[in-house]
Amino acid sequence: MFFILSTGLLSILSVFLIITLRNSASFFYTPSTLNINDVKNKNITIGGLVTNMSINSHRKCQKNCHIITISDKKTKVDVIFDGIIPSLLKINQGVIFKCLVDTEGDIIANKIMIKHDETYLTREEYLKIKEENL
Secondary structure (H helix, E strand, C coil): CHHHHHHHHHHHHHHHHHHHHHHHCCEEECCCCCCHHHHCCEEEEEEEEEEEEEECCCCCCCCCEEEEEEECCCCEEEEEEECCCCCCCCCCCEEEEEEEECCCCCEEEEEEEECCCCCCCCHHHHHHHHHHHC
C-alpha cells in the first residue's frame, strides 16, 4: 500500500516539475531559427551579429529606447531594448539577448550579453600579466 501511494505521489510531483520547467525555460534562437508565432508571450534567448543600432521612440519604451538589428547572415530581426547600451556593443559584434516576445510579436530584451574578448583570463593570470608589464 505504501509503495502504491509513494509511486503515485512521485508521479504527481514529476508532472508538476515538468510543467513548471517547461513554462520557465528559455530557448536559444538565431534570427533564422526564430518563428515569432511559436514564441509569443514567452521568454527566449536570441543571438547574432549586430548589424544596426538606432535610438528611437517606441511605444514599449519609457526612456532610452534602442532598436538593435541582429543577423545570422541569413535573416535579420529587430530587438527592442529600453536601457543603457553597454559601451562594448558595436556593429558586427556578437551579442546575446535575454528577451520576452510579447503578444504582438515584438522582441523586448531585458538583458544584453556581449562577447568582449577572445582571451579570457582568471584574476590571478590578469594580475600576473599586469605586474610583469609594470
